[in-house]
Amino acid sequence: MLFDKTKPVVVLSWMVVLAVVLANVSVAYYDVDLIPGQHYPASEMKDVHALVRKYMRYSTAASSFVELDKGWRSCGLACNSPDVDDVMLNLTWRMDLPLSDGFIAVHPRDKEIVVAWAGTHRYRALLTDLAVFPRPYIAGTSMGVHSGFYDSVQGMNDRVGERLERLMVDHPDYMVIFTGHSKGGAEAALSALDLVRSIQGLRQRVRVWTFGEPRLGDAQFANFYNRQLGSVTYRVTSAADPVVAMPPRFLFEYCHHNQEIWLMNARGDVYVAQNNTECTEDPRASISIDFYDRSIMWHKNYLGLPPPDHAEAVFSW
Ligand SMILES: *[C@@H]1O[C@H](CO)[C@@H](O)[C@H](O)[C@H]1NC(C)=O
Ligand SMILES: *[C@@H]1O[C@H](CO)[C@@H](O)[C@H](O)[C@H]1NC(C)=O
Numbered sequence: 001m002l003f004d005k006t007k008p009v010v011v012l013s014w015m016v017v018l019a020v021v022l023a024n025v026s027v028a029y030y031d032v033d034l035i036p037g038q039h040y041p042a043s044e045m046k047d048v049h050a051l052v053r054k055y056m057r058y059s060t061a062a063s064s065f066v067e068l069d070k071g072w073r074s075c076g077l078a079c080n081s082p083d084v085d086d087v088m089l090n091l092t093w094r095m096d097l098p099l100s101d102g103f104i105a106v107h108p109r110d111k112e113i114v115v116a117w118a119g120t121h122r123y124r125a126l127l128t129d130l131a132v133f134p135r136p137y138i139a140g141t142s143m144g145v146h147s148g149f150y151d152s153v154q155g156m157n158d159r160v161g162e163r164l165e166r167l168m169v170d171h172p173d174y175m176v177i178f179t180g181h182s183k184g185g186a187e188a189a190l191s192a193l194d195l196v197r198s199i200q201g202l203r204q205r206v207r208v209w210t211f212g213e214p215r216l217g218d219a220q221f222a223n224f225y226n227r228q229l230g231s232v233t234y235r236v237t238s239a240a241d242p243v244v245a246m247p248p249r250f251l252f253e254y255c256h257h258n259q260e261i262w263l264m265n266a267r268g269d270v271y272v273a274q275n276n277t278e279c280t281e282d283p284r285a286s287i288s289i290d291f292y293d294r295s296i297m298w299h300k301n302y303l304g305l306p307p308p309d310h311a312e313a314v315f316s317w
Helices: 002-025 046-062 125-130 147-170 183-198 219-232 296-300
Strands: 088-095 100-107 112-117 134-136 144-146 175-181 206-211 233-238 260-263 270-272
Touching: 046 100, 046 112, 046 175, 046 183, 046 206, 088 147, 100 147, 100 183, 112 147, 112 183, 125 147, 125 183, 134 147, 144 147, 144 219, 147 183, 175 183, 183 206, 183 219, 183 233, 206 219, 219 233
Parallel strands: 112 175, 175 206, 206 233, 233 260
Antiparallel strands: 088 100, 100 112, 134 144, 260 270
16 A cells, blocks of 8 residues: 555656756757857866767767668767767768768757768778869859868768758758768868858758868868858867868968867867967967877877777778
């Protein structure tokens, strides 16, 4: 008798516990509230670190040949986290000419549609990275963009855009996150820039999170990017990552776009770069590290996630 009476109470208290746990897990956020030019100790950066880890998981998944037929968990270790356990893949691609890989997924708990582009996880992708000769971003203008990344994105972006438009209609209250690591970061930024210009309403819902992104174009291109997306882009750089210093600035005057969030060390202290205008990168951010003091180890370490599964290239940039 006593048991029967307490049962609802027990159930109720468990529901309360569960609600509290769920409420904590499912904080849907996608922005960081940081002031350019400021340093932040790692201890104040818990939310920022959580976002870095979450979006890095998607970026790593894209570089792990995740496949629609096999489901989200085919990504391997990176998908094995409560942060991303209810993700539903909607489209995956693996293109050869021009080369690009990636996916679109829906994350109902965080109300996010994610477009992720893969890094250099195939040997042939090195050809994309090496195609540094700039081409005009828009015909008839002198804005220069990295040809390799440009071609990769052009090969797939119409299909990405079509699917994204449908998803945005079906999920009107979801944010749209473009993300990628390394080459994938450059492609994510470029893909977002193309699509905000063609998809109505995307500009109000988009965020771009890139990790270890190489330089993408020249000063005119960077300015154009900054006007369109600079204020909703987080270009995360890690300590002494050499890839973010490539291609070098002296080569075709390559520049970075805004807004750099520099993880200064393995602990995750943060420096938020001042806006980059006219190709002046904030000298107190990642550019302060001498090129010869950089190490590829930092390119793989964005707060220490597992490396991609099934990548072909031993280095998987
Ligand atoms: C992908 O999204 C579209 C638009 O919401 C939907 O119609 C389609 O069924 C989804 N496909 C998969 C495999 O989830
Ligand atoms: C430049 O920085 C200010 C804050 O200092 C911000 O409001 C503005 O959106 C930034 N511009 C771009 C293009 O990121």
